[in-house]
Amino acid sequence: MSEAATLTVEDVVAGYVAAPVLDGVSIGAAAGTITAVLGANGAGKTTLLRTISGLIRPRAGRILLDGASVTKRSPEDIARAGIAHVPEGQGVITELTIEENLRVGLLLRSSRERAAALADIYEQFPVLGERHKRLAATLSGGERQILVIARALLTAPRVLLLDEPSLGLAPRTVAQVMDLVRKLRDDTGLTVLLVEQNARSALAIADQGIVLNLGKVVARADADALAADESLRRHYLGF
């Protein structure tokens, strides 16, 4: 795993001119921490991640990885710089086998590293190793989530962007996925930006939280403080 990096988003504006989806958003994620990005549908959470990873070009503002700008670079270049984005809806390539999905994640690594990195992933996630020849379409929702996180890890990221990893999963599986994210931070020191509608689960593992509403940051604090703020929970977090 590469060394974790800080991620800084400064005054980013993205979306339509008349109705920006992100309207001057600034956030900072310290190296080796989990930052939960929370908010209702339409708050701009997914747009924030898509803007950081280059799928959407910001109209204003800057995005910095360890102080170096990655603003307006292509998604390919941003991935190569060390930001891995696991998109909403999982992003499994269902037509490929489990191993082929993982090998796409390995394309950024040198050919010497690939076999060892794949073996590591199979050791870490035995469910993938046991079925590596099967089509990814045969996996359950939770297993697919593990696959896409594992695939992102194979790119040797410095920052991991996770978009709604709990979407459509059973509560027990959500807990397993959240445990996995926490373990990644604890074991590897990875910087994680975690977008979640399930605010309770996200805050339980996060170091800090940021609440978006209609494209603006309306609150930021330690995760514990956000979870304890009854007014904020009632108005924005739904628990």
Add this chain to the structure above:
Amino acid sequence: MQEFLEFTLGGLSTGMIYAAIALSLVLIWRGTRVLNYSQGGMAMFTTYVAVIVINKTGSYWLGFAVALAAGLVLGAFLERTVVRPTLRKPSLNAVIVTIGLLIFLEGLAGIIYGGQYRSFPPAYSIRGITVGSLALGISPDGLFTAAAVLAAAGVLALVFQYTSVGLRLRATAFNPDVARLLGVRIGRVLTLGWALAGLLGALAGLLVTPTTFLYPNSMDAIFVLGFTAAVIGGLESPVGAVVGGLILGVLLSYVGGYLGSDLVEIAGLAALVAVLMLRPAGLFSSRAVRRV
């Protein structure tokens, strides 16, 4: 029985040419979701390149190799300059652009080379092979055609299945956004896909032209039949493209042999209509295919 054998083997040989065109269409369709209506025009143009090289040097094989290289370059050049700007636009834009490219290439060929019919030499003899008194209905050139297309399809299948380039091509075809997020430079991958399709089209042009003539519109009918083969195979499937080409080749050979050669083109179009009506996703695809 001899007629049947003759028509079957002859159909398989011709079907290989449809398969080559179909494969080139499938390559581009899988990578970009564009149906390349200019594929026949590209094949015609590269065959003219072969004619020039053969006339200048007297070497068939040098002309053959240069035409394949020209197909590779032409495919890459057209993707980079003309097709790429349409990819993030409504899908009709790409359709119109590839039709425009076809008209442009045919017009340009007419200006440069003239509209007269030219003959094109086969790689090997086109006299049918006989075993004792049995005529097999296939010539050494027909065997070369079959071998060349099978070899191209086989190499392509190996590249797709076992190389990192193939993995990039497949990942980009199935989910370009995810591929980009994993660092795949999909622009280069798309250019490569068009280049390979250009090469396959050039191969088809070289293989089919000895049995027809070369003129600016000479590949139009072959393109329609190659497209039919691709639709039979499901547009998504390289294996389907080859099998679709063979099915169509044999079917049209039977129609031409038993019912008369006048009916061959009508039968090809009837096959296309029938597949689109009865199984629009093709014989080898279980998923719906977007209308174009």
